[in-house]
Amino acid sequence: MINRQWRLARRPHGMVTAADFERRDEPVPIVDLDAGEILLRTVMLGFDPAQRGWMDDVPGYMPPIAIGEPVRGSSINQVVASRNPAYPEGALVRGLYGWQDYAVACRAGEEPPSLVPTGVTPEQALGLFGGASxxxxxxxxxxxxxxxxxxxxxxxxxxxxGSVALQVARLSGARVIGIAGGTEKCGWLVDEYGADAAIDYRAENVEERLKALCPDGIDLFFDNVGGTILEAAIANLAWFGRIVLCGGVSGYNAEAPVPGPRNLMELVTRRGTMRGFILLDHLDRIAAASADLTSWTASGELRYRTDIQQGFENIPDTFLRLFSGANRGKQLLRLTPD
Known part of the structure; x- marks a missing residue:
């Protein structure tokens, strides 16, 4: 039995490329399980822009991926051998086991995987009921x-x-405006996700459009992008407005540090607040989130898109889709046997 792996070959400089990864094969450690450990086979992978930050050798909320290690990423895995009664063979689990066919879990000192609830598919576990949502x-x-x-x-x-954030805001009684790239995606925001308006950052002046659409200012700005988009939002913030920093995809592949917003003093003038957050600090809220997402989806009030690619050999190229805008919804990949 062979464990196919995609490993980090070098630190990306600027835009990540397929050359930053290398394919390696090694034996599956099936005979080396200690008491309490389980052997997992990867069924599906999820991809997030945050993985790009884990490839840089800089401190963060997670340690950098080491050169020569399998690339870390969210995954759904099936238990194929078990010395742990909590994880029977055949069960599906969710974890960060990355770009490889097999992994050993439940080792001493490591965070164990979470069991996928009965009736939840791998696509749902990484998508609608995954970390992004x-x-x-x-x-x-x-x-x-x-x-x-x-x-x-x-x-x-x-x-x-962003698509779930927009809909959660709408379902909370807010007026919502989405920013996306291209007429197709802006169409989704209004027609599928219920946005009151959409701004195409590729074709429109975002700051001017925000001024026109938000004459009384923005009460809450949820930012996944950073850069000039964040500047435009600060320029149109309402008095005592709030900014939530979730990501900064505009700078993930920058070759040099990206300058901060030039208009931060507007936060003083407008008495605004800006706060970053990581889901790991709010794990106690997952049960409530899951209950609401389930209810809204069952009633048809919330919609969700997934983009599923196929095949182990396509893993690097599937990751790169995140940075070209090629993905159409949550980016996933289903592994196929060798």
């Missing part, structure tokens, strides 16, 4: 403290996080 829920409801009647603007609104 929970991040969106917590960011809007808890960190952003959305209120009925707020004007809420979401950047990266067609992505896995």
């Amino acid at each position: 929970f991040t969106a829920y917590v960011g809007i409801r808890d960190v952003g403290a959305v209120r009925a009647g707020d004007t809420v603007v979401v950047s990266g609104a067609a992505g896995a996080v």
Whole structure:
């Protein structure tokens, strides 16, 4: 039995490329399980822009991926051998086991995987009920403290996080505006996700459009992008407006540090607040998020898109789709046997 792996070959410089990864094969450690350990086979992978940051050798909320290690990423795995009664063979689990066919879990000192609930598919576990959706829920409801009647603007609104953030805000009684790239994705925001308006950052002046659409200012800005989009939102913030920083995809592949917003003093003038957050600090809210997402989806009030690619050999190229805008919803890949 062979464990196919895609490893980090070098630190990306600027835009990540397929050459930053290398394919390696090694034996599956099936005979080396200690008491309490389990052997997992990867069924499906999820891809997030944040993985690009883990490839840089800089401190962060997670340690950098080491050169020569399998690339870390969210995954759904099936238990194929078990010495742990909590994880029977055949069960599906969710974790960060990355770009490889097999992994050993439940080792001493490591975070164990979570069991996928019965009836939840791998696609749902990484998509609608995955970290991106929970991040969106917590960011809007808890960190952003959305209120009925707020004007809420979401950047990266067609992505896995942004599309759910926009809908959670709408379902909380807010007026919502999404920012995305291209007429197709802007169409999704209004026609599928229920946005009151959409801004195409590729074809429109974002700052001017925000001024026209938000004459009384932005009460809550949920940012996945950073850069000039964040500057435009600050320039149109309402008095005592809130900014929630979730991501900064515009700078993930920059060759040099990206300058900060040039108009931060507007936060002083407008008495605004700006706060970053990580889902790991809000794990106690996942049960509530899951319950609401389930209810809204069953009633048809919330919609979700997934983009599923196929095949182990296509893993690097599937990751790169995130940075070209090629993905159409939450980016996933289903592994196929060798």
